[in-house]
Amino acid sequence: MRSMKFCPKCGSLMVVKVINNASVFYCPRCGYKVDVIKNSVFLKKSVSFEKRVEKREEIAVDIPLGAIFVESIVCPKCGRSGVYYWRKQVSSAESSDTIAKTYKCSSCGYTWSELE
Numbered sequence: 140m141r142s143m144k145f146c147p148k149c150g151s152l153m154v155v156k157v158i159n160n161a162s163v164f165y166c167p168r169c170g171y172k173v174d175v176i177k178n179s180v181f182l183k184k185s186v187s188f189e190k191r192v193e194k195r196e197e198i199a200v201d202i203p204l205g206a207i208f209v210e211s212i213v214c215p216k217c218g219r220s221g222v223y224y225w226r227k228q229v230s231s232a233e234s235s236d237t238i239a240k241t242y243k244c245s246s247c248g249y250t251w252s253e254l255e
C-alpha cells in the first residue's frame with residue numbers, strides 16, 4: 140500500500156519526488172516539501188508509543204477480577220493518581236477474618252497493602 144500524505148499548508152495530496160538524491164513529499168499546488176526520512180522517524184516514534192501501551196497492560200495482568208480502579212488514591216512511589224484496589228481475606232493464627240487491602244499503582248505497578 141502506498142502511503143498518502145497531505146500538505147500541512149494547503150491540504151492537497153502530496154507526491155513523492157526525488158530531489159538531490161533524497162525522496163521528499165512534494166506539494167504540486169504550493170511547492171511545500173517534507174523529507175520522507177523525517178516521516179519515517181515519526182513512524183518509529185509511534186511504534187515506541189505502542190510499546191508503552193503494552194507495558195501498561197503487563198501491569199494489569201496480576202490484578203484480580205474484583206479490583207476497583209480508584210482515581211483519587213495517589214501512589215506513594217511515583218505520586219501519580221489512579222490506583223487499583225482490592226480486598227482479600229487473610230487467615231492468620233490470631234484472627235480468622237482479617238481483611239487485607241491491596242493497592243496497585245496503574246502507572247508504575249507499585250503494590251502495597253494494609254490490614255483492615
Ligand SMILES: [Zn+2]
Nearest residue numbers: 146149166169
Ligand atoms: Zn501545499
Ligand SMILES: [Zn+2]
Nearest residue numbers: 214217244247
Ligand atoms: Zn506509582
